[in-house]
Amino acid sequence: MTQLIIILCYLALLLMLGLFASRFFRGTSSDYMVASHSIGPFLLLMSIFGTTMTAFALVGSTGEAFKEGIGVYGMLASSSGIIHSLCFFVLGVKLWGFGKRYGYRTQIQFFRDRLDSRGIGLLLFPILVGLVIPYLLIGVISSGMVMQTMTAGAMPELFPETAGGLPSQWGSLLICIVVLIYVFLGGMRGTAWANAFQTIVFMVLGVVTFGVIASKLGGQENLWDNLRLLGDSISESKATRVEMSKTKFFTYLFVPLSVGMFPHLFQHWLTAKSANSFKLPVVAHPIFIMIIWVPCVLIGVWATTELATIPPPLQSKPNAILPFLVKTQAGPLLGGFLTAGILAAIMSSLDSQFLCLGTMFTNDIVGYYFDRNASDKREIALARGFIIAVVVVTYLLSLLKPPSVFALGVWCFSGFSALTPLAFAALYWKRLTKWGAYACVLAAAGTWGYFFSDAVGKAMKAGNPGPIRTYTLDLTIAGETYQLMPVAAIFAASLIAMIAVSLVTHPPKEETLEKFFGKTSTK
Amino acid sequence: MSRILCVLLLVLLVLHQDNWFWTDSRLVFGFIPIGLFYHACLSVAAAIVWWWATKFCWPVDTSEVTTEETHG
Numbered sequence: 001m002t003q004l005i006i007i008l009c010y011l012a013l014l015l016m017l018g019l020f021a022s023r024f025f026r027g028t029s030s031d032y033m034v035a036s037h038s039i040g041p042f043l044l045l046m047s048i049f050g051t052t053m054t055a056f057a058l059v060g061s062t063g064e065a066f067k068e069g070i071g072v073y074g075m076l077a078s079s080s081g082i083i084h085s086l087c088f089f090v091l092g093v094k095l096w097g098f099g100k101r102y103g104y105r106t107q108i109q110f111f112r113d114r115l116d117s118r119g120i121g122l123l124l125f126p127i128l129v130g131l132v133i134p135y136l137l138i139g140v141i142s143s144g145m146v147m148q149t150m151t152a153g154a155m156p157e158l159f160p161e162t163a164g165g166l167p168s169q170w171g172s173l174l175i176c177i178v179v180l181i182y183v184f185l186g187g188m189r190g191t192a193w194a195n196a197f198q199t200i201v202f203m204v205l206g207v208v209t210f211g212v213i214a215s216k217l218g219g220q221e222n223l224w225d226n227l228r229l230l231g232d233s234i235s236e237s238k239a240t241r242v243e244m245s246k247t248k249f250f251t252y253l254f255v256p257l258s259v260g261m262f263p264h265l266f267q268h269w270l271t272a273k274s275a276n277s278f279k280l281p282v283v284a285h286p287i288f289i290m291i292i293w294v295p296c297v298l299i300g301v302w303a304t305t306e307l308a309t310i311p312p313p314l315q316s317k318p319n320a321i322l323p324f325l326v327k328t329q330a331g332p333l334l335g336g337f338l339t340a341g342i343l344a345a346i347m348s349s350l351d352s353q354f355l356c357l358g359t360m361f362t363n364d365i366v367g368y369y370f371d372r373n374a375s376d377k378r379e380i381a382l383a384r385g386f387i388i389a390v391v392v393v394t395y396l397l398s399l400l401k402p403p404s405v406f407a408l409g410v411w412c413f414s415g416f417s418a419l420t421p422l423a424f425a426a427l428y429w430k431r432l433t434k435w436g437a438y439a440c441v442l443a444a445a446g447t448w449g450y451f452f453s454d455a456v457g458k459a460m461k462a463g464n465p466g467p468i469r470t471y472t473l474d475l476t477i478a479g480e481t482y483q484l485m486p487v488a489a490i491f492a493a494s495l496i497a498m499i500a501v502s503l504v505t506h507p508p509k510e511e512t513l514e515k516f517f518g519k520t521s522t523k
Numbered sequence: 524m525s526r527i528l529c530v531l532l533l534v535l536l537v538l539h540q541d542n543w544f545w546t547d548s549r550l551v552f553g554f555i556p557i558g559l560f561y562h563a564c565l566s567v568a569a570a571i572v573w574w575w576a577t578k579f580c581w582p583v584d585t586s587e588v589t590t591e592e593t594h595g
Contacts, residue, residue: 070556071558073562074541077562077566078562078563079539089576090582093582230554231554231555234556239548240546240547240556241545250540253536253539282573284570286567290563297559
């Protein structure tokens with residue numbers, strides 16, 4: 001019951017924050033969607049970090065380390081520290097400049113202008129929305145599961161079928177309602193504030209959890225002795241990467257490029273007060289990733305040792321490892337706070353995704369094709385209406401409990417990564433044409449679809465979603481097999497198609513290039 | 524982006540593929556596997572490179588950015 005009370009108090013706090021943020025609302029659609037470009041360095045850092053780190057940062061990192069060993073840090077975390085900041089630096093700052101100058105609120109508005117193409121939006125819109133929705137579902141479903149697991153035993157008479165835990169569908173509904181309220185009321189400002197608050201919560205609680213588990217798990221008298229004992233107990237396969245493919249590790253570098261095309265991150269970039277606001281996020285992002293990931297990876301590999309007795313049913317559920325250790329090592333109070341931390345990580349991504357889908361529907365579809373002269377009041381009403389619709393649809397989809405939705409995570413990221421060459425070229429390559437852009441998007445969609453359907457076929461044959469998650473391209477050269485992440489091939493296909501088609505089609509108009517590159521020739 | 528920054532980024536990416544610690548199970552400070560410690564240091568190195576980039580290769584002069592239109 002203690003855990004449930006802490007969770008409810010935390011959610012109430014968030015609602016109060018949303019209400020407070022709404023008092024600063026200026027009544028314009030620009031304020032609702034991009035906070036009137038008023039977000040300074042600290043808030044920008046926290047909101048961007050909170051948006052890019054999902055529940056995976058806490059629960060998933062521990063679970064992956066439990067399965068794969070310490071190599072997951074290099075594969076998923078240190079690579080992100082380099083690549084994410086590269087995207088903020090190279091794409092974020094420039095896109096913010098164009099967004100502020102020309103009033104963009106979505107990526108599609110930028111691409112329409114830069115490519116001088118009305119049609120690019122119709123092609124990009126369903127792809128971007130299609131890639132965000134599974135990502136949203138992962139958040140909604142995991143929030144319900146986390147609440148059910150962590151409140152088990154709290155209400156045995158009310159919910160005997162879930163061992164007294166709040167049923168996952170109720171937990172998901174509660175989270176959707178809370179996020180909906182603060183996004184509805186506070187818009188982007190409320191979202192940025194809530195993200196900043198939640199990022200602080202999950203970072204602090206992540207470190208506290210590490211401290212508590214590290215000082216109890218080994219059973220020694222002090223923390224240092226515990227750490228040494230735990231370190232000595234890690235098996236060689238988990239302390240090294242002997243079982244990890246070097247080429248798979250290398251091609252995983254393409255996955256973090258996805259942040260270059262996340263529509264919700266684009267919207268966060270636009271909230272910056274000035275270009276200088278990006279400096280802190282660019283520098284601190286790798287350090288923040290390290291603060292969260294190193295302790296979680298260590299806990300994950302410690303869980304594989306004989307010092308942590310993980311019951312057999314949990315061995316096949318790596319995402320349950322961290323909640324299990326917290327429950328057994330830390331007790332209900334920290335358990336409640338950690339649940340709040342995990343929910344914070346989930347909600348700090350969900351809110352931005354809900355808001356960005358509402359913004360895209362309002363600006364890219366209704367505002368562009370049906371109601372170009374909408375007033376601020378109408379635009380805000382439309383955005384809010386779409387946000388409610390997106391939340392309802394996502395929640396209803398989550399009730400279907402799609403069995404392989406978690407395996408879709410890396411596929412969503414791969415899809416966004418494959419579109420990132422388009423963002424780079426739009427900003428730095430004058431010769432990019434609209435036909436080159438179409439070729440890029442279609443090549444990305446085509447190769448993604450091909451590999452994904454192959455993975456689904458293998459999963460159906462195997463009778464479980466495992467092959468969707470572990471799918472690789474196996475290249476055999478001179479008798480040696482090299483595993484590659486499919487994202488590498490999808491990325492290469494979209495890049496080659498974009499360059500080849502751009503070079504054989506008419507260059508963009510001079511006035512378009514002047515708008516984005518100043519007065520220069522196309523050569 | 525300056526050439527120095529491009530070189531530094533390339534170095535970071537090369538260092539990321541640390542084949543030299545792939546099978547090394549030594550512990551640093553008696554408890555952190557060296558492969559994990561190395562990549563944590565790489566995160567710090569990335570932050571230092573980005574700090575340098577924001578000092579010496581900052582791409583935008585903020586005074587140039589002025590609002591011209593309200594809708595894209």
